[in-house]
Amino acid sequence: MPIREYIAVDPTASCKFCKERFEQVEPMDSPPISLCPECGNKVQRQISAPQVGGSQSGFDSRAKSAGFSKLEKLGAGEYEKKY
Ligand SMILES: [Zn+2]
Numbered sequence: 206m207p208i209r210e211y212i213a214v215d216p217t218a219s220c221k222f223c224k225e226r227f228e229q230v231e232p233m234d235s236p237p238i239s240l241c242p243e244c245g246n247k248v249q250r251q252i253s254a255p256q257v258g259g260s261q262s263g264f265d266s267r268a269k270s271a272g273f274s275k276l277e278k279l280g281a282g283e284y285e286k287k288y
Contacts, residue, residue: 208228209229209238210228210252211227211237211249211250212226212227212249214248215246215247227241
């Protein structure tokens with residue numbers, strides 16, 4: 206089941222739970238929630254930023270053609286120049 210992220214629409218009218226951002230595990234076919242399950246205030250769905258190092262087809266070739274080098278994270282403090 207996918208994890209969806211939500212955040213309070215109005216941070217001043219929110220509880221601790223939805224003020225920052227919270228994750229909901231929901232069935233794929235269920236509609237996104239619009240109210241915080243804790244306080245009932247309005248929440249909006251957050252689209253999480255793509256993970257660094259994740260599969261982003263197209264990004265690598267675009268970065269390459271733009272002349273950027275890509276540094277691959279190997280471990281703690283280690284980077285390998287990919288191209
Ligand atoms: Zn809340």
